[in-house]
Structures are given as structure tokens and as C-alpha cells.
Amino acid sequence: MRPFGDLEAAIMAELWDRGQPATVRDVLAALNGTRSLAYITVMTVMDNLHRKGQLGREMTGRAWLYRPIRTRAEHAAALLQDVLADAGDRQAALIHFVADLDSDSVSQLRSAVEAARRRENQTRGDTA
Structure with a gap:
């Protein structure tokens, strides 16, 4: 997966922030507050x-309603997975990544790893 271009990122951010499906016209109106774009x-x-x-879409009347397929967090996670897959040495990349984190981020990362382990154990039926 490639990162979004500037306009793609702005459109996705608008749809994620909006939290509900939107038409092209809705997105255009929101984006034209900060830039001048053509429909x-x-x-x-x-x-x-x-x-x-x-983006997923469904026809409503005469217009398409668009919605993101993934959440912002799911998209970010997929990008991180791609970066790790391309890193060559995953462990070295992770070590460098963690070394640059502040203590709050390290705590959040620990919590996320523990939550993922608990979820995996529940999926397998373990009680540990």
C-alpha cells in the first residue's frame, strides 16, 4: 500500500473526521474552505x-455517498506493516523505532502489545 498523495490524504481526513458517508459535493465544500478545488x-x-x-460507495438518489473502508487507525497500522515488510531486518527497524519513542509512547506500545496478546489468547481459547 502506498501512502496517500496530498489531495487523497485531505479527502480521507475529511471523511474520517466527518464520521459518516459524504458526497463529492460535501467533501468539496469542506476542502474549499482551505483551498480552491474544482468539483x-x-x-x-x-x-x-x-x-x-x-473508499466504498453507494448510490443515493443521483449522487454517490462515499465512506472509508478502513478507519484511520487501521490504515496507519497497514502502512506500518508495509514499512516493516520492506525494512529487510524487521527487528533492527523496530529497535530503532522504539529507541526514538518518548516514555509515554513506549507505555502505550507496551499496553497495545499486552492487549494484542490477550486478544490472541482469547481467540485461541486460552485463559492465560
Whole structure:
């Protein structure tokens, strides 16, 4: 998975922040508060995001309603997985990553690892 381009990222951020499906016109109105974009530009990018599997859509009346397929957190996790897959030495990459974290982030990472282990144990039926 490739990271989003600037306009793709702005569109995805708008849809994630919105928390509900939106039309091209809705997204255009929100984005035009900070930049000047043409309807066809936003429509094309949203259609491309749909074709790439990043947005789902359903026809409502005469307009498509678009929604993100993944949450922002799920998308970020997929990007991190891709980075690790491309790193060559996963362990070295993780060591460098963790070494640059502040203590709060290390605590959050520990909690996330423990939660993932508990979830995995529950899935397998373990009680540990």
C-alpha cells in the first residue's frame, strides 16, 4: 500500500473526521474552505480512491455517498506493516523505532502489545 498523495490524504481526513458517508459535493465544500478545488478534481480523486479499495460507495438518489473502508487507525497500522515488510531486518527497524519513542509512547506500545496478546489468547481459547 502506498501512502496517500496530498489531495487523497485531505479527502480521507475529511471523511474520517466527518464520521459518516459524504458526497463529492460535501467533501468539496469542506476542502474549499482551505483551498480552491474544482468539483471534477475531487470527484476524480474520490473515484480513484474507490477503485484502489480505500473508499466504498453507494448510490443515493443521483449522487454517490462515499465512506472509508478502513478507519484511520487501521490504515496507519497497514502502512506500518508495509514499512516493516520492506525494512529487510524487521527487528533492527523496530529497535530503532522504539529507541526514538518518548516514555509515554513506549507505555502505550507496551499496553497495545499486552492487549494484542490477550486478544490472541482469547481467540485461541486460552485463559492465560
